[in-house]
Amino acid sequence: MYLELVKVLTFGLISDNTELMPNNLTDNAASADNQQERVPKNKDNLGFYLSGFADGEGCFCVPIRKHPTSGSGWIISPLFEVFQHKDNPEVIFLFKEVLGCGFITYKSGSPNCMVYVVASIRNLLDKVIPFFETYPIIGQKYKEFIRFKEVVEMLSRKEHRTTLGFKKIVQTAFEMNQRGKGRKHTLEEIFSTLDQSSETIRRAPIQSGMI
16 A cells, blocks of 8 residues: 555546646656656655654644524634645645645635645544644644644534633633734634633534545
């Protein structure tokens, strides 16, 4: 199986998203051989390589968006993403194969950028988080990962269904990514809408795919 994973960097033969593969992925056999030679041959080395790649080109993020039909008025959508230029997409296809979940698409508004995405709570909990526990990121992004893990675990325990639990999740999310810098909605705005109702949040949906 591991040898098959190596082929992803060389030929992109295994991915379900072969239609997204740029035509110049392998220009000739010589370049393909060179790529295969550069792929770590040891499973652990590959794991640490991907972890290091995610440290530079990946993101653990928790978007919080308005949703008029949800019990809270908001949806929480944790995502793991890895970005790469469309001319060099081999590594994100390798991520998909190694983790065994997620999908690959083009970044919205950036046609030259491809992105690997895992949005399913179950896959984040069962596949993404264990991977980065086995091959931990070193540096500031490790702190982001720990908070991300807390959010995913709280959502999996349905803690978002109470106002107190929902606030705790939002607070943790705002401690990530430069403490909410760049978010469309402020912590105060979200909390104020939650405080307008004293009823328990019966069902605050998590927007996540089955991929």
